[in-house]
Amino acid sequence: MASIAKPLARPHAEEHEDPREHLMHDPLPRGQMNAMVMEAMHTTSPAFWAVTGVLTLIVLFALGYEWYILIMQGQGMAGVTRPDYWGVFLVNTVFWIGISHAGTFISAILRVLKVESRRPFTRAAELMTTFGLVQAGLSVFMHLGRVWLTYWMFPIPNERRIWPDFHSPLMWDLMAITTYLLCSTMYLILPLIPDLAMARDRTQGGWLKVFYKTLAIGFRGTEGEWKNLTTAMNIFAFAIIPVMFSVHTIVSWDFAMASRPGWSSTVFGPYFVIGALHSGMAAVAIVLFLLRSTMKHYKYFIRPEHFNTMGMLMLMVSMAWAYFYFNDYLVPWYGGDVWDKLVQEYTEKGPVAYLWYIMLFCNIVVPWSLLWNKKWRQTPWLLAIAGLLINVGMYLERYIIIPVGVTINRMPFTWRQYEPRIEVPMTIGTFALFLLLYMLASRLIPLIPVWEVQEGQEAHMLRKFGRTEVSTLSDLE
């Protein structure tokens, strides 16, 4: 019997979607888009300066002053002691490196895969990478304690005639994070040059003119300049992806290479990478919401379709994270090693077990219950809340792995509950510094890559196909 297609009683909403709701099909003249981005940059409210002032004070006190105290009085000011020598400073390091993965993922992987909806928010994500890595780097130095001896890790001969041991995972970490910071900063700068040239052209006199003129480095947009720029950007887009994977894999090896219960795991590399993407994607959702809500004209550039894209990525990544987490959980559980069992029991039933349950709720229940629905994914504030909760969950995940995990070792007489002390204000300081840098950058550099948006709009067309209009994409690159 032949099947008959019956009309739905209530057609799906997307069947009646207007293609012009998509940024790529709603073009404005380039000059107008430039003007909108410049106006957004140069519009500041008293609230903006109030928040900036508060953040500056927090950074000065929570980061500057407290760090001074830590340096002057030593690591005893922190909660680290036997067996918890690795505490919140390293939790922050791993967390901020995780946040930094979003920029590369969105800007490089989505660029390579030609995902068009990436265009308006690549720079916002790249900026997160650079500023996130700054916090990660600072956190490492906080953990180091005697920061003035940092040069011992550099490959320069010293008076002790001992050079760094490049066989140590900590040295791999130094190399990987340094490479990633440098490369992601260069990758941020490259596509920024044409927009800085635009800002230079639209700025009349004053220190801002000098600022943009200097940073635009004489870019005009000749054929040769574009060719060199796009070639370099293509090299970066492909080359930075394996570097991104390597960074968090190497961070995971700081733990996995140690023969400790709970840490020595062969799946830690990919598990850490997917965890980094989980927190990074969620952080991008928060940033997009904040930009859209606070920056003038950004509602034109950042639309529900972009939140939908982010929501789908967040859902996919949360499923992958759950898979890796279960993988990392099941094998030691099944293996029955007494020390691994003790770590798991301490995590699930110990005095900080509530952190474990909050983590699972935030990392799995929240995304799986909120992000399956397209309408909810397209709701900016809802996605931002999901992003915030996921980041709470991912921070707790790192906390559980590092200070909680390190509590249980093979010497029970050393077991001790870790309690952060000076780490708390300094952690708040890193968050404040991240926000402060981002807020200042939002007033100095165009956060929307206007030339990339225009390039995308030129490539997209609506074509009549049957009784409807469909989106077509020309390969102009």
Place this chain on the structure above:
Amino acid sequence: MSEAITLLAMFKDIEPASEGVEKLQQLGVSDDDMNVISGIPVKHTILGRPSAITYVSRIGLFGAILGMFLGIFFIYGIPYLYPLLVGGQPIFPVPQGFIITFEMTMLGLMGFSFIGMFIDSGFPSYTPKEYTPEVSDGKIALLFSCPSSEQEKFIDALKNVGAESVAPVEARHL
């Protein structure tokens, strides 16, 4: 022979700009004597222009090789110069070698590609240049040289294919 003059033709869109390029080629302007300035990258085939030569990939490749050797030096050269015996570990291990060598190779590749982009484009450059800010507002500029005695002929030809304006241009500070 009369002196050469530099003209700047402005176009609203890609189509008339590509026709302008074709017209200049018909009038005998060589590809080396013209340049297209645009606010977005435009593939050379769209404009009917020869592909611009870039050395960025080659400079990047050079950097990658340099970085690779630096990484090999770090992981094998340093323990050779200053052996540091860590219980049971080999002085010249292979697996660790991949990690440092990989990181340094990628740093070399991207660092030199970045520098290569600057070198090949002549950046940073703050000398006066022929330019108009309208380019960053989406217009396409066609910059070319022609004999000053034939200036009117070129202006008329380009206006006929849709140029909004064609005028002599002087280098100025950006």
